[in-house]
Amino acid sequence: MLLAGDIGGTKTDLAVFTTERGPGEPIARKRFASRDYPSLEAIATEFMAEVDLLITHACFAVAGPVIGDSAVLTNLPWVVEGAALQAALRLEFACLLNDVEATATAVPYLQPADLHTLQHGIPVAGGAIAVIAPGTGLGEAFLIWDGSRYRAYPSEGSHTNFGPATPHETELLRYLQDRWGRVSYERVCAGRSIPDLYDFLKDEGLTPESPTVRAELATVQDRTPTIMTAALDPREPDPLCLASLKLFVSILGAEAGNLALTVLATGGIYIGGGIPPRILATMSGEGHIFLSSFHDKGRLSPMLYRVPVHVIVEPVALLGAALHGLDIVNSPGRVSR
DSSP states (O other): OEEEEEEOSSEEEEEEEOTTTOTTOOSEEEEEEGGGSSOHHHHHHHHHHHHOOOOOEEEEEESSOEETTEEEOTTSSOEEEHHHHHHHTTOSEEEEEEHHHHHHHHGGGOOGGGEEEEEOOOOOTTOOEEEEEESSSEEEEEEEEOSSSEEEEEEOGGGSBOOOSSHHHHHHHHHHHHHHSSOBHHHHSSGGGHHHHHHHHHHHTSSOOOHHHHHHHTTOSOOHHHHHHHHTOSSOOOHHHHHHHHHHHHHHHHHHHHHHHHHTOTTEEEEOSSSGGGGHHHHHSTTOHHHHHHHOOGGGHHHHHHSOEEEEOSOOHHHHHHHHHHHHHHOTTOOOO
């Protein structure tokens, strides 16, 4: 039996899979609040004791770069090592892969119900596929056709330098440089970046801050959920919160276009992560904010109009970890990378 996990900065999903039932039918599953535990080992140990099954292998999708057999998680104070987990959990084998690489691994197996299409485009058979995923942080990955199947590869492209696409974004860059020094795409296009966008627009003074929102923000440690909720209020969206969300979407579209050009994603680009499914109306609504930024690539714009663009509306990193892990279980001599 395989223990698979999706390990994020906010939540950890664990599930048990068998080769007989495959990656689509876990026999046990549970979600944990990541920050309530000191380590992945602690969560896995608790889960394995609860399910009381003979688990022999494990594969964990982690929110951070995986170098060799270890990962320092980007948004958690954890260091995760496959060999250490294998020993602590008494398994035959344990491996790690980046969570967005896991999402990419799942992409070829996704069904129409898993997707919301922003642009049908004209996919090229066997063309490279790109994945960008804003959640607590921002992740990127890609898939390459090897002649018989797609293989997923990780990327840390979200930590490249933010390149403003408009004079307004240039002002944002200067604002955040004063606050943080170096500014990456993750610094402007992730869940944790939304309060910075809000502060920038508030300090700019063009859109006044609501006293109600200001009072709510003063009482919380994580301001992102409050800003998101006010922006998405179906009755009366808060103007400053909505402006922050629109700026986020515009930057996301631009970086998705950058990634599509970087890997020549003629097979399509898939937008994962926890945020996009919540903001589909903003991404695809009036003004087509996302696609306008995605297409804005000068002489290469015509190519971007041909790239299929899909939002992944269901969590799939766990599926990707299960696929990767079961591949190893079914091929004992195979090395994970």
